[in-house]
Amino acid sequence: MDKKFGVYICTGCGIGDTLDMEDLVDVPEEEGINCTTHPFLCSKEGVDLIQKDIDDGKVNAMVIGACSRRVNFDTFTFPGCIVERANLREGVVWPHSRETYPALTEDQKDDEEHFDQIQMKAEDYIKMGMIRLEKVKLPEPYKTESFSKKILVMGGGVTGMSAAVDAAKAGYDVTIVEKQAALGGYAAKMRSQMPTAEPFETTQAPVVDALLQEVEACPSIDVRTNCEVARIAGQPGEFTVTFKTPGEKIPFDVPFPLPEEMMVDENGKEYDAETLHAKYLEYNEGRKDILKLDPEGELYGAVVLAAGWRPDKLKGDAYEHLALDNPDVITNDEFEMIAAKGKIVRPSDGKEAKNVVFIQSPGKDEDDSDFEYEGSVTSQVALKQASYVTEDYADGKAYVVYQHMRTPGLQELFYKSMQQEDGIFLTKGAVTEVTPQGDGLTVSATNTLLGDNLALKADLV
Template sequence: YLKMGMARVEKVDLPEPYQLEAFNKKILIIGGGVSGISAAIDAAKTGYEVTIVEKEASLGGNAKKWRKQLPGTFPYEDLIPPAIESKITELESYSNITVKTETVVARIAGEPGDFTVTLKKPGEKTEFDVPYPLPDEMKVDDKGKELNAEALHAKFMEYNEGKQDILTFDPSGEKFGAVILAAGWRPYQPEEGEFAHLGFGTIADVVTNHQFEEIAAAGKIVRPSDGKEAKSVVFIQSPGQEDDKDFAYTGAVTSLVALKQA
């Protein structure tokens, strides 16, 4: 038996040594506003390689449009210049941060520690764009009856013609170990007629607080209707009551912004 065992061992291939998982140390940050820039700086300080992508032509986001910002330290009395410019300057001082403006993410594939990311220019179409789900109106036939699984799949493939399957990796994609989503916020844009009773949309000089901030950032508070300097300004706030007919909601942020702008 011993000789038979030795003969078998002679013909056995040695097993591959156990490979420890190798995690990618690069970090991708989506969004070049305050939160994205802050995250990039914090990660860079710890020695990580960081790539930050921003869809606009420059970093800063909405904060770059502010004239002044609320104070963050005692005695909380005077408004301060926007901190975004100093944040951008600090970010640019790190050699391990790569900035890609006018860039968006087309696809993220993989798993934590090993992501493959496809980047592209805004509006550009690529084969690695994420396939979109079928809209509800395409899930039924001409008579309104729901399509069967085979027909739904055919419709889906037609709707996403030219796009790779969601599980397909982009061979030219960039590798990252972690992805931070810091897409930020966008100002609320009222629908047509939503605040007509307050004059918004019908009177040129009735604006949102975001529009007012852009006017102030230009240097003077002027009326959009004729460009003349405004002599007085009224801020319409929600009282936060259930029977408020002007606004569907209220918030502490809106009150702070109104006080700042006043």
């Protein structure tokens, strides 16, 4: 690349008011590099000024002395050019006041005793940018011989379909692989979802139906249901992918590492490398070596993993106090499946569940730790599912006991809406015990917001 240098300095945002622009412009010009100033370099006029110099062949490597590289990065993008940002605004002018570092008088400029520290810093930033331009080279993309621009999306739920639609809109051919018989994933089973549009106060119908229509209407999206990925080999831009039907065993299934119990003899001593390799081959008999490419595989340039999630299975002494063996103590996943079928009822006998307690933390009174999988999603799911109870029953009551309620961003509006909902009660607290009592359950909690201990009667937990 035959570099043609240029320096562009913005005088807006206080830069021109604080710095001596004539002296600053002299820095590149003393090196024979043209320097241009503009009052608002990030404006259309400022960007057009730079683009015109590029189009006229005057510059292809430039220092832009203006704001931080963390802002306006898309504004100052010029394909085929090297752009170095000198941060005069956040790095020089804004953090250093002229009250603390006054500008030099004309007499002081030449006495060699006084120095303008702000001006010197700005000049150093420009000099460093110019040196970097000299040393930096424009990256050249590496492309494989059989480079592919096709995109594989693993998973046909909301995430997978959204990725596929976005990629297709950007002009790429996309394949969606879904192991189930139809697209939709978990969202297709839900009664409703958290809000995604203003006023963010009520639940909404799952977006899955609208996404399905978009996918079906897009000719560049190939949908393969009842299909799994057996193996992905190769490198970015050149992935060789082998597909199969769920449950099918084929030579290009990925070989598995030996289980730990097969790596030692009857005395617990680990086998030597040769024996381990022999056992590995025996364990993976019928599977091709991991480095072997499938000659019948399909080529893809990129892979999006959107394979979904699995409900956690609670077990162990840490949850003993939650009465998990009781059929009316269920997970939020099981609750969602009940809600999708109709009104909220108890699994044990099918009776109406009008009083439901949602437990967000298992820690008794020992600490305030949450479930391992707890996060903003589970907090919002608890609020959403609490609203199901009041939707189904005019006299329904939902209690959410939490240690940390996480509703980031605009979802805080949904949280506030649920706080105002009649029949929904929210409190911080430590659940110490869930016990059967009569025809229902009792949930005991301590360290609540009001300082009182609670004993909540529930049809369902």
